[in-house]
Amino acid sequence: MKLKLHTQPEVPxxxxxxxxxxxxSLKIKEIExxxxxxxxxxxxxxxxxxxxxxxxTSLEVEGDMHQIKYLGANMADxxxxxxxDVGPHLGSAMSGGFIKVNGSTGDWIAPEMxxxxxxxxxxxxxxxxxxxxxxxxxxxxxxxxxxxxxKNELGHGMANATIVVGGKCGDFTGVNMNSGTILTFGEMxxxxxxxxxxxxxICKDNIEILPTFSYDCLYSPVYLKLLLKxxxxxxxxxxxxxxxxxxxxxxxxxxxxxxxxxxxxxxV
Amino acid sequence: xxxxxxxxxxxxKGVVRSGSKVGSKYKALVASTNHIYCPTIKGVVKxxxxxxxxxxxxxxxxxxxxxxxxxxxxxVGMQAAAKDGVTQITAGNFGGKLGKYKxxxxxxxx
Numbered sequence: 001m002k003l004k005l006h007t008q009p010e011v012p013x014x015x016x017x018x019x020x021x022x023x024x025s026l027k028i029k030e031i032e033x034x035x036x037x038x039x040x041x042x043x044x045x046x047x048x049x050x051x052x053x054x055x056x057t058s059l060e061v062e063g064d065m066h067q068i069k070y071l072g073a074n075m076a077d078x079x080x081x082x083x084x085d086v087g088p089h090l091g092s093a094m095s096g097g098f099i100k101v102n103g104s105t106g107d108w109i110a111p112e113m114x115x116x117x118x119x120x121x122x123x124x125x126x127x128x129x130x131x132x133x134x135x136x137x138x139x140x141x142x143x144x145x146x147x148x149x150x151k152n153e154l155g156h157g158m159a160n161a162t163i164v165v166g167g168k169c170g171d172f173t174g175v176n177m178n179s180g181t182i183l184t185f186g187e188m189x190x191x192x193x194x195x196x197x198x199x200x201x202i203c204k205d206n207i208e209i210l211p212t213f214s215y216d217c218l219y220s221p222v223y224l225k226l227l228l229k230x231x232x233x234x235x236x237x238x239x240x241x242x243x244x245x246x247x248x249x250x251x252x253x254x255x256x257x258x259x260x261x262x263x264x265x266x267x268v
Numbered sequence: 269x270x271x272x273x274x275x276x277x278x279x280x281k282g283v284v285r286s287g288s289k290v291g292s293k294y295k296a297l298v299a300s301t302n303h304i305y306c307p308t309i310k311g312v313v314k315x316x317x318x319x320x321x322x323x324x325x326x327x328x329x330x331x332x333x334x335x336x337x338x339x340x341x342x343x344v345g346m347q348a349a350a351k352d353g354v355t356q357i358t359a360g361n362f363g364g365k366l367g368k369y370k371x372x373x374x375x376x377x378x
Contacts, residue, residue: 214311217323252312259312 001031002054005063005084009048011039012087016070018045020059020078020097028053056081066106072099075116088125091118094142104148113139113161121236123148126170131157137178147237152189155182158199162227166237174201177261183227185237196254196261204243204266213253218267220247269345274337275330284327290365302327322355335369343376 001023014037017023023031032046045051054060058079061071066085075094082099088106091099095115104122110129124146130153131138138157145164152170155163159178171189174182179199188207202224228244231237248264269277277283287305291298303309304317305325318325328345332338346357359373 216309216311217307217318219308219323250308252309255312262308 001028002052002056002060002062003031003045003049004052004061005048005065005068006050007048008064009038009067012067012069013038013043013048014069015045016073016092018059018061018068018071018080019073019075020080021076023059024057024078069106072097075099085122091116094118105146107151110139110142110144113144114141117143118145119235120144120146120148122146123167124150124154124165126151127153127156129155129158129161129163131176136176139180145231145235145237147235149186155180158182164227164231164235164237166235174199174261176257177201181227183224185239193254193261193263195257197258198260200262200264202248202264202266206268207263207265209251209263209265210254212255213251213263214255216250216252218247218249220245221264224248224264269328269330269341269348272337272341272344274333275341276332278329278331282328284329287325287327288329290362319355335371338369339371339376342371342373346373346377 017034017036028051031051032044034045035042036045058081060081062083064084066087069087070089070092071086072080072090072094073092075091075097077097079098082101085103086101086105088108090105091110091113093112097116099118101120105120105124107125108127109124110118111132113129128150129139129144136157137159139161140159141161143162147166149167150165150169152172153175154169154173155177157176157178158180161180163182165184168186169184169188171191172194173188173192174196176195177199178197181200183202185204188203188205191210192207193201194210225244228239232239243266247267249267251263252259253261287302288299289302292300303313304315307318307323307325310316310318330338330341332341349357359371361367361370
């Protein structure tokens with residue numbers, strides 16, 4: 001199936017029913033009558049999207065959807081390809097499947113994600129893979145690749161997920177993280193890894209280390225070579241040979257928490 | 269060391285990728301990484317034995333049929349390992365947990 005945005009919503013619109021499992025199981029006329037929320041008003045999907053059949057088995061969604069929230073929410077399987085920008089809460093609570101966005105996204109991407117993959121070729125907003133306010137754990141699995149830049153609080157409270165950012169990150173990357181891996185290639189903001197319990201943050205940028213981290217050694221983690229090979233094969237992120245074969249300074253922290261996290265900073 | 273008779277180095281290629289110790293905090297695990305010789309947690313282990321400029325510790329386990337064979341293997345092993353980049357060579361029998369035999373390195377290099 002293919003959905004194409006024909007009318008730009010005036011206010012943020014919640015369309016959590018746009019998932020491969022729901023759309024691909026219905027006929028076109030049924031899809032057009034799916035209810036979505038335009039602000040606080042219930043409207044039909046056809047009021048904003050045109051629906052057509054496509055040869056692809058994946059769900060294709062097209063248009064400037066920066067006002068559309070919750071695309072792919074609760075996804076458990078299937079594939080969704082999005083051409084254009086999307087709004088907040090993409091892939092919220094998804095547990096499986098694959099979302100590819102050829103564009104940029106809003107804030108709060110993939111909150112409460114437990115599995116599946118999200119690949120964004122553009123930029124991301126604030127609080128990507130972030131725990132909701134008051135929650136001690138955020139994403140608990142899956143893979144998020146953002147080829148562009150992201151803003152603050154990437155991976156806040158994350159547990160057992162893998163996040164890759166090809167560009168710059170804002171402040172508080174990996175703050176309070178429980179476990180998992182964050183790999184970044186661009187300039188970093190301040191206080192990376194603050195309050196982390198376990199997990200790994202790997203930075204190409206020479207970041208300012210918090211005083212609650214202690215220096216361990218210089219080494220080359222073997223698993224990183226596998227992750228970089230995967231990224232070279234599947235993304236457009238530029239990875240030079242020196243970085244792939246380079247050494248990393250390892251810092252342990254955060255001492256205000258369990259002190260079992262690791263910061264790996266590329267040694268130029 | 270491979271050429272010395274009556275000894276084996278039981279780990280792959282003869283080299284253990286970290287120092288090991290007898291026992292673990294987990295009951296089912298009879299041996300585990302020797303945390304005081306682990307460079308990657310040097311910053312958080314209070315009694316770490318890893319010097320400041322050291323980034324790797326390897327261990328060679330020698331199993332031998334008799335004391336003489338083990339001593340000879342350790343002697344030639346030290347001669348082979350003493351190259352640029354290696355800052356220290358040490359050995360231990362973990363407070364007797366690995367048996368009654370003791371091999372003093374200073375005697376083996378004479």
